[in-house]
Amino acid sequence: MRNCNSVVENFLTICISLPVLAWLNSVHSNFLIYSNYGKLTRTCTLGFVFGLLILLLSPSHSNADMPMGGLQQRIGDYDVSVKTNPPQPEVGTPVKILIAIAAINGDDISGIPVDITIKGDGSVLSGLNRPIAVPYGHYTYQYKFEKPGIYSLVIDIYDIYFTGRQVSFTFPIEVKSTFFGLWGSSDTMGYVLIPSIVIIVSIILVFIIWQKHKTKLKSIPHDDKG
Numbered sequence: 001m002r003n004c005n006s007v008v009e010n011f012l013t014i015c016i017s018l019p020v021l022a023w024l025n026s027v028h029s030n031f032l033i034y035s036n037y038g039k040l041t042r043t044c045t046l047g048f049v050f051g052l053l054i055l056l057l058s059p060s061h062s063n064a065d066m067p068m069g070g071l072q073q074r075i076g077d078y079d080v081s082v083k084t085n086p087p088q089p090e091v092g093t094p095v096k097i098l099i100a101i102a103a104i105n106g107d108d109i110s111g112i113p114v115d116i117t118i119k120g121d122g123s124v125l126s127g128l129n130r131p132i133a134v135p136y137g138h139y140t141y142q143y144k145f146e147k148p149g150i151y152s153l154v155i156d157i158y159d160i161y162f163t164g165r166q167v168s169f170t171f172p173i174e175v176k177s178t179f180f181g182l183w184g185s186s187d188t189m190g191y192v193l194i195p196s197i198v199i200i201v202s203i204i205l206v207f208i209i210w211q212k213h214k215t216k217l218k219s220i221p222h223d224d225k226g
Contacts, residue, residue: 070098071171077104077162080155080169089175094144097173099155101137103162110136113158118143118173120151131158145175 070083078101085096099116103109114134117127126143145151155169 073169073171074104075169076167077159078102078109078157078167078169079104080157082153082155082171084173089145089173091145091148091175091177094142095173095175097141097143097153099134099139099141101134101139101155101157107161109161110134112137112160114139115156115158116141117154117156118151119154120147120149125151131156148175148177150174 070081072079072081074080080102081100083098085098086093089095099114101109101112101114111133113131115128115131116139118125132139151173153171153173155171157167157169159165159167
């Protein structure tokens with residue numbers, strides 16, 4: 001593991017620090033940066049590694065993401081669609097789950113008994129105490145997710161109109177964590193903004209080090225020969 005870390009650090013040092021040094025020397029040919037080469041190398045390396053860690057650890061898109069238009073399933077004689085408000089559920093924020101149930105043949109199924117359950121990590125996290133009669137085929141269920149992850153929304157319909165049997169629908173709901181409000185409804189912002197901030201901060205740190213050395217260089221007395 002130590003050998004691997006050493007290889008990575010050496011690679012980052014060569015890829016980042018040397019171009020920075022070349023640029024600094026092209027701007028000021030007498031710039032004595034080599035005396036503080038270790039500090040500059042560590043600064044650039046840490047900044048770049050931090051940016052890579054953010055990209056690697058940031059939430060990734062998944063096929064289970066809740067699309068803007070919601071999810072829809074057809075089983076037996078029923079169409080069931082589910083949407084969330086907000087469209088991308090976040091940890092610690094109450095989420096409204098909008099459920100719409102309709103008969104495929106267009107019949108009125110107002111008052112059909114329905115049971116709703118939210119499952120995660122192999123256990124039941126929330127649910128109704130008993131089946132409820134859904135008025136006009138629409139119902140809103142509210143829940144606050146405590147951890148990020150992919151949860152299962154199970155909707156059990158007690159088919160009193162066609163078969164007299166129970167029909168179960170399962171929908172995935174992905175919940176994401178936020179980083180200072182930058183991830184959540186728009187992951188693109190988090191992917192672009194955070195690495196950009198890290199790069200800008202690293203450049204600023206390098207520039208500060210350069211200015212300090214430039215100031216020290218000017219303060220060194222030069223002997224005129226000739």
